[in-house]
Amino acid sequence: MKASRFAGGGAVLLVALIVGCATSPPAQFFTLTPAASDDGESLVSSPFARSIAVGPVSVPEAVNRPQFVVREGSNRVVVLELQRWAAPLRDGIAESVAGYLSRALGGARVTPMTQSAANTAQLDVALDVQRFDMVVGEEAVLEVVWTIKTRNGSAAPITGRSGARESAQTSGDEYAALVAAQVRALATVSREIAQRLVQSATD
Secondary structure, eight states: OOOHHHHHHHHHHHHHHHHHHHHHOOOOEEEEOOOOOOOOSSSSSSSSSOOOEEEEOOOOOOGSEEEEEEEEESEEEEEEEEESSSSSSHHHHHHHHHHHHHTTTSSSSSETTTSGGGGSSEEEEEEEEEEEEEEETTEEEEEEEEEETTOOOOOOOEEEEEEEEEOOOSSSOOOHHHHHHHHHHHHHHHHHHHHHHHHHOOO
C-alpha cells in the first residue's frame, strides 16, 4: 500500500513538472547584426584596398555567457535566463563590427577572424571590450580598446580607444531596445576604427 501511495505521488509530481515546463515562457534569442536599413555613409569613394579580419575579440568575463547580463545599480548585475545571445557574444561583436567596417570602407572585404576568408586578410583589427553594460529601460554602454595590425609587419600597430552610450528607453520591447542600443554603439565604435584605417592608408 505504501509503495503504491509513493508511486501515485511520484506520478502527480511528474505531471506537475511537465505542466510547469509547458507553461514556462520561451527563451528569446538576439543578435548584434546591423539593421539592413542602417547603410551608414561610406568614408571613401572606392572600396578600401586592403582586406581586413576582425579579431580576436575579448569581452569582460562577467558578460561572457549566453544569457544577458544587465546592471542594477553600480555594483550589482543580474543574469537573465530567458534573454540570450544567438551566438557567443565575442562572435556577435566581431560580425557586427565587420559589417559596419565594410559599409564605412566602401564595401571593402572585412570578415570576422572565425571565418576562413580571414586567413588571407592583410590587416587584423583586434577588439578588447572593456565595458559592455546594459541597463534595462535606460541605456547601453560600450567601451573598446582596438588595435590595427598588418599581417606582414610592415607598419607599427595602431591602438585606439572608442566608446559610446546609447539610450534604450522605449515604450515597447525593453530587451529589443537594449540590443538595438548596443548595435548603435557598435556602429559608432566601428566608424571611429574605419576613420583611423582610412587615415593610416594616407600616412
